[in-house]
Amino acid sequence: MTTSYEEVFRASTEDPEGFWLAAAGAIDWDVAPTRALDDSRAPFYHWYPDGRLNVCHNALDRHVDAGRGDQPALVHDSPVTGTTRTYTYAELRDEVARFAGVLAGLGVGRGDRVVIYMPMVPEAAIAMLACARIGAVHSVVFGGFAANELAVRIDDAAPKVVVSASCGIEGSRVMRYKPLLDRAVELAAHKPEKCVVLQRPQYEGELGPRDVDWAAAVRDAEPVPCVPVAATDPLYVLYTSGTTGRPKGVVRDSGGYAVALRWSMEAVYDIGPGEVMFTASDVGWVVGHSYIVYGPLLAGATTVLYEGKPVGTPDAGQFWRVAAEYGVKTLFTAPTAFRAIKKADPEGEFTKGYDLSGLKYLFLAGERLDPETYHWASDLLGIPVLDHWWQTETGWPIVANPAGIELAPVRPGSPTWPLPGWDVQVLDPSGKPVPAGEDGAIVVKLPMPPGALPTLWNDDDRFVASYLSAYDGYYLTGDGGHVDEDGYVFVMGRTDDVINVAGHRLSTGGMEEVLASHPDVAECAVIGVADSLKGQIPRGFVVLKAGAERAESEVEAELVQLVRDRIGAVASLKDVAVVAALPKTRSGKILRRTMRGIADGRDEPVPSTVDDVTVLDALRPVLTGRKDAKDGTDAKDGSHSQDGTHSQDEKEAKGAQG
Structure with a gap:
């Protein structure tokens, strides 16, 4: 080289x-x-x-x-x-x-x-x-x-x-x-x-x-x-x-x-x-x-x-176990995996049981690496964390x-x-x-x-x-x-995640950065939904870290104020909801387009790549204006997903098995 x-x-x-x-x-x-x-x-x-x-x-x-x-x-x-x-x-x-x-x-x-x-x-x-x-x-x-x-x-x-x-x-x-x-x-x-x-x-x-x-x-x-x-x-x-x-x-x-x-x-x-x-x-x-x-x-x-999985098979320490057992030098995964680990183990206690001295790099890709997750992983591991x-x-x-x-x-x-x-x-x-x-x-x-x-x-x-x-x-x-003056590229999200609020073009990725910086937030998504007055307005959805015990309404109010303080009143983010989980593809991408379509009242088809259709079902009432399903209860049949592993494909598999 x-x-x-x-x-x-x-x-x-x-x-x-x-x-x-x-x-x-x-x-x-x-x-x-x-x-x-x-x-x-x-x-x-x-x-x-x-x-x-x-x-x-x-x-x-x-x-x-x-x-x-x-x-x-x-x-x-x-x-x-x-x-x-x-x-x-x-x-x-x-x-x-x-x-x-x-x-x-x-x-x-x-x-x-x-x-x-x-x-x-x-x-x-x-x-x-x-x-x-x-x-x-x-x-x-x-x-x-x-x-x-x-x-x-x-x-x-x-x-x-x-x-x-x-x-x-x-x-x-x-x-x-x-x-x-x-x-x-x-x-x-x-x-x-x-x-x-x-x-x-x-x-x-x-x-x-x-x-x-x-x-x-x-x-x-x-x-x-x-x-x-x-x-x-x-x-x-x-x-x-x-x-x-x-x-x-x-x-x-x-x-x-x-x-x-x-x-x-x-x-x-x-x-x-x-x-x-x-x-x-x-x-x-x-x-x-x-x-x-x-x-x-x-x-x-x-x-x-x-x-x-990064968590639940059986715990949030499996990546560290694998790295230690096989002498891994470079670990590559998606930011959503680390957000899941951070949610389950906010203090990174599981790392203490493994010798990670051979791990030199953590690479993340698949969805934008928000600065909060970057800092958490960097502080925890003490190695280069590379988006x-x-x-x-x-x-x-x-x-x-x-x-x-x-x-x-x-x-x-x-x-x-x-x-x-x-x-x-x-x-x-x-x-x-x-x-x-x-x-x-x-x-x-x-x-x-x-x-x-x-x-x-x-x-x-x-x-x-x-x-x-x-x-x-x-x-x-x-x-x-954008690209800054030193040639660093900043990828803020899909072009359809740039919203137009009363003539101001705003990046939902920028608002997500602010929400993710809150100490109680494990992961988040911001989408732009149609508004008769302003064209579009942003709506935020956050998942809290394990052990967060404060009232949801208190956290939601703090998040609205945080965006106002850091981006300004022009962001017009007045609606932030705490939810049990965010709907994702199997590769970890949050289904923002699907969420936006549901919020806008369209008959949005469920993508074939959805990881867990019950998460999306639980979120529908929140997206459409009702907040009666924030605990993860399926709004359709009252079933409750304990670990987020029920998928659309499993349902079809069960049907195929008769």
Whole structure:
């Protein structure tokens, strides 16, 4: 690595071709690329157009060939089953090669699609890597997604095979996947030829004529070698869900992604061969693809695959236990996970039982890291707490504090600097750059670097319409914010979270910062709702920390005054409600758009990604003006959720089980 961020970034800007060709040198190629970027079909850019490689070889075989086959590659830690298992690189390669043989025996070849619908078990990563090994395109669907949502993805990807498990475990509940899978295949117009099912002891599904038992198939299979593919061939398709309509299938290429991830592991996360990274996410999300499976293995590191939650399985100390037991150097999770830990253990007592001396960095992404959570984590751990910002579409971070190059002084509320290849700009509605410090739409000048999506699956027109049409020559991130005079990027939230109050444009993220700074607040959300007089007015919702014993009305009044003191009367935040929980997606994003639609009186559909539909149901009366459900009681049927683990998908699963 070059010695300073400024030097690295300047090198990537002045000679991007040379910079990214040099970065490609860290990857094994069957045919090394002679050029980095093909821009002949802009805005459809392609990286390493004449290169050929296999991503599975780079993730596994190359490390075994280099004599490091005995090094741990993947650790599976499952507090929900009370089991752990460690795979060396040689063991993981052999498992992957054998399951690749299963897929090949079922007729799966280069370019064929395989949908993977699994919980956080090693076999999920094995299935992903097995697809990469034979040049097939995998599409991971979050385990437990509702049957109709899985059916939509099956129809779009048209897989030859679906790989699933009989069940997943959500907290203390067994969630039966097999009935959901059966229903999804029934609903889908496209019928996969076979479904490979991993039977788990917590629930064994009934196998039908289309089904293949994982264990039996692997036992009889022959391992197969890696199949070289073009760098521009797709490695996977990952669907992003909207509240309505067909989901968008983000395409990830093979060569550019491998290069970008390999580069980012060292430059951003400071992880090298033999070091341990614990990414507490799920393989159903982009974070799980990039930094549980592919990134750490491409770097020759050890990755921890965790089947559990930050709290409740069984306590708020599990991240610290995992970090201590496996010698984790870099921990990466979502801010919402830390807000949950802070809520359950405000004083951080659980850290005292574990040796965390090996933990060097905490990285957070997925939703804006509010300064209050930053300070809490930083004070508790005494290590760099590093926000960074990226998206499913980009595949790896856009803006980060690059621990492996040069750690910049942290500015709470900012994920720091754009990484090489990302020309981040802030534009006004007319497309003109805004002055430093002023908010606008955050965009990226084309072309984006290796690893970013080249298009959407079978839908070039939608790719252009969704991302490239708002500002000519730019990728629209959909986020708003500003860049300060020192180049620090501040991402304040989605552009539709900027509200217009009596002609004043106000960021709900700024108001959330103020609410989160209150000592009794664990997490919060501010939304803009329609108002006949002012156009929009803000409404705040807060969850209090465990042990907070003051009257809710007292806290609410203090919060209203706090916003008035720090932002001014123009903020007009007069309605703050204490609630039991905030509705979120399974990746931890608060469902602000859904909340806003309900508050505005629309018949807002429940997103397929909702983590716990009862939380949203409990909040509806508050959103619509009644405050009779603040204790978490379901306004519809009077049921009470004790731990927030009842999900829409569990309800559907129970229905499918009859």
